[in-house]
Amino acid sequence: MSEFQGCPGSRMMDLRHNDEAREDVTGAPVGAVASELRQWPIQLHLVSPQAPYFQGADVLLAADCTAYAVGGFHKDYLKGKSLAIACPKLDEGQDIYLEKLKTLIDEGRINTLTVLTMQVPCCRGLVNLATRAVSDSGRKVPLKSVVVDLQGEVLSEEWL
Amino acid sequence: MTTYLNSPVKEVIDHFPEVGEILADYQVGCVTCGVGTCLLKDIIEIHHLSAEDEQAAMGRIAKVVSGDGVTTATERVAPELAEPGEATASASADRPGAAPAGRVKAAPRYSPPMQQLVDEHLLIKRWLALIPEVLESIDVQAAEDRQLILDGVDFIRSYADRFHHAKEEDILFKYFDETQAIIQAMLTDHDKARAHARGAADAVESRDKDAIAEHLSAYRALLGEHIKKEDEILYPWMDRDLTTSQVGELFRRFAEVDKTSGIDVGDKYSRFVTRAEEIVGKRRERIQ
Ligand SMILES: [Fe+2]
Ligand SMILES: [Fe+2]
Numbered sequence: 001m002s003e004f005q006g007c008p009g010s011r012m013m014d015l016r017h018n019d020e021a022r023e024d025v026t027g028a029p030v031g032a033v034a035s036e037l038r039q040w041p042i043q044l045h046l047v048s049p050q051a052p053y054f055q056g057a058d059v060l061l062a063a064d065c066t067a068y069a070v071g072g073f074h075k076d077y078l079k080g081k082s083l084a085i086a087c088p089k090l091d092e093g094q095d096i097y098l099e100k101l102k103t104l105i106d107e108g109r110i111n112t113l114t115v116l117t118m119q120v121p122c123c124r125g126l127v128n129l130a131t132r133a134v135s136d137s138g139r140k141v142p143l144k145s146v147v148v149d150l151q152g153e154v155l156s157e158e159w160l
Numbered sequence: 161m162t163t164y165l166n167s168p169v170k171e172v173i174d175h176f177p178e179v180g181e182i183l184a185d186y187q188v189g190c191v192t193c194g195v196g197t198c199l200l201k202d203i204i205e206i207h208h209l210s211a212e213d214e215q216a217a218m219g220r221i222a223k224v225v226s227g228d229g230v231t232t233a234t235e236r237v238a239p240e241l242a243e244p245g246e247a248t249a250s251a252s253a254d255r256p257g258a259a260p261a262g263r264v265k266a267a268p269r270y271s272p273p274m275q276q277l278v279d280e281h282l283l284i285k286r287w288l289a290l291i292p293e294v295l296e297s298i299d300v301q302a303a304e305d306r307q308l309i310l311d312g313v314d315f316i317r318s319y320a321d322r323f324h325h326a327k328e329e330d331i332l333f334k335y336f337d338e339t340q341a342i343i344q345a346m347l348t349d350h351d352k353a354r355a356h357a358r359g360a361a362d363a364v365e366s367r368d369k370d371a372i373a374e375h376l377s378a379y380r381a382l383l384g385e386h387i388k389k390e391d392e393i394l395y396p397w398m399d400r401d402l403t404t405s406q407v408g409e410l411f412r413r414f415a416e417v418d419k420t421s422g423i424d425v426g427d428k429y430s431r432f433v434t435r436a437e438e439i440v441g442k443r444r445e446r447i448q
Contacts, residue, residue: 058405080405111408142272142411144404159271159407 013040014053036074037083044086045093049103056109057082061101061130062116063123070116070152077116077146088117088125101133105141114144119155123147131160164225165201168341172200172225182220186213189388199341271402273410274395277332280324281387286433287315291380293440297447300367308439309364309372311432316357316379319429323421325350331413332398335406342394349386353379 016038039053044061047054060081067073067085084104086097104110115130117123127145134143147155164172173180179200183189186209200221209217270278294312299305329350333343356379363371402410 058408111412112404114404140272140411140415142404142407158269159275 012048012051014038014051016053033074036078036080039082042083042085044084044097044100045091047084047100049100049108051082051108053082054104054108054110056111058112058114059084059104059108059110060114060116061086061126063087063118063126065118065123066116066148066152069118069150070148072152077114081114082110086126088129089122094125094129097129098133098136101130102137105133105137105139109139110141112142112144114146116146116148119147119149127160134160161222161225164221166199169200176224178224179221182217182224186217188217270395271399271407271410273332273407273414274399276411276414277324277327277395278391280319280327281391283430283433284320284324284383285387287312287320287436288380288384290433290436290440291376293444294436295373295376297440297443298369298372300364300369300372306364306367308436309360309376312376312436313357313361313364315429315432316353316360320383321350321354321357323417325353327414327417331417332410335402335410336398342397346386346390346394349382352382353386356382 039047039051041047058081060077060083062073062077062083062085064085064087066077070077084100088094091097101113105113113130113134115127117126130143130145134141143160144158145160146157149155169183173183188209291312294308297305298309329347333346336343338344338347356375359375360372360379363369363375399407
C-alpha cells in the first residue's frame with residue numbers, strides 16, 4: 001500500500017522542466033495551444049511562498065475569472081511567470097492571503113508582482129490586497145495592475 | 161518624403177522651418193534640441209503620438225516637403241504614416257498604451273525604477289532653479305561664496321553625475337541599442353555637463369566670476385532641457401519597451417546602487433539643496 005501523500009489537488013508539483021519540451025509545441029499544428037503553467041498548485045491558499053518557482057520570479061496574481069475572460073491568458077500573461085489565483089469576493093481568509101503575499105515578497109524575493117483583475121468593482125479588493133502587501137513588506141517590489149473587461153480587453157495597465 | 165523621413169530632424173528643419181512648427185504643434189520639441197541627429201521617422205515613433213495625430217502630422221509634413229501637397233504611394237514607408245483619412249490598419253491597436261486621440265497627453269505614469277530617476281531629477285532641478293540668483297549675488301573674493309559654488313559643483317559631480325547619470329549610463333541604457341541617436345544625444349549631454357562642472361570648478365580656483373557664471377548658466381540650460389527630454393520622451397519610450405521582468409531587474413539594480421554608492425541620497429545632497437535654498441532666500445530678503 002502506497003504512503004499517504006495528502007490531497008492530490010494541493011500536492012506541489014514543479015513543472016518548470018517542461019519549458020524545453022514546450023518549445024517544440026510552438027511548431028505544432030494550428031489549434032494546439034501550449035500551456036504556460038509551470039507549477040502546481042496555483043490557488044493562493046494552497047501555494048507555498050517558499051516554493052522554488054517563486055524565488056526571484058515575476059509573479060502573476062490573477063483573479064479567478066480572468067483566465068476565462070482573457071483569450072490569450074497563457075500567452076499574454078502567464079508566460080514566464082509564476083502564478084497564484086484568488087477571488088477577492090468569495091474566498092475566505094483574506095488576512096491569510098495578505099500574510100502569504102508578504103512572505104512571497106520578503107522570503108520569495110520575487111522580482112515583480114502583476115495583479116490581473118476583472119473590471120467588476122469587487123475585483124478591486126485583490127489590487128488593494130496586493131498594494132497593502134507591498135507597502136507592509138520589508139522589501140519593495142514593482143507592482144503592476146492590469147484590469148480587463150468581460151471580453152478580456154485591457155482597460156488599464158499601470159505600475160502602481 | 162522617404163528621403164526626409166530618413167534624414168536627421170535638424171537637417172529637415174533647417175531646410176523646412178515649417179516642419180519645426182508642425183512638430184511643435186504636436187508637442188514634439190525637437191526644434192530646440194542641441195543635437196538633432198534623430199531621424200524624422202524615429203522622432204514620430206519616440207514621441208508616441210496617437211495614430212490620428214501621427215497621420216495628421218505626417219500629412220502636413222508631406223505637404224511642406226513635397227511642395228505640392230501630394231505624396232506618392234511609394235513614398236509612404238509605413239501605413240501609419242499615410243495621409244489623414246486614408247484607410248490604414250489601426251496603428252493604436254498594435255501599440256499597447258497608445259495615447260488616445262487629442263493633443264493633451266496625461267502625465268506619464270512611470271514604472272517604479274523610472275519613477276526613481278524622475279524623482280532624482282526633482283532634486284537636480286531644485287539646484288538648477290537656484291543658479292541664476294546664486295550667480296547674481298556671488299562675491300568670488302568671499303570664501304563662503306566660493307564654497308557655495310564648490311558645494312554646488314560637488315552636487316553636480318557626485319549626485320547628478322556619479323550617482324544619477326551612472327544609473328542611466330551603466331544600467332538603464334544597456335537595455336537598449338546605445339547607438340540609437342536619442343541615447344547618443346543623452347550621452348553627449350552628460351559629457352557636456354561634465355565639462356561645464358570642470359570649467360566651473362577651475363573658474364572658482366582662478367576666482368573668475370565671469371567664467372563661473374558662463375559654465376553654471378550653460379550647465380543649467382543644458383541639464384534643464386536634458387531632464388525635460390528624459391522625463392517626457394526618453395523614459396516613457398523606454399518604459400513602453402521594457403518587459404515586466406526587466407522592470408523588476410532594473411528596480412533591484414538601482415536599489416543596489418542606492419545601497420552601495422556611499423551617497424546618502426535622502427540626506428547629504430538634499431541637505432545641501434535645502435541649505436542653498438535658505439542662503440538664496442536670505443539674500444533675496446536682504447535685497448527687498
Ligand atoms: Fe541623463
Ligand atoms: Fe537623468
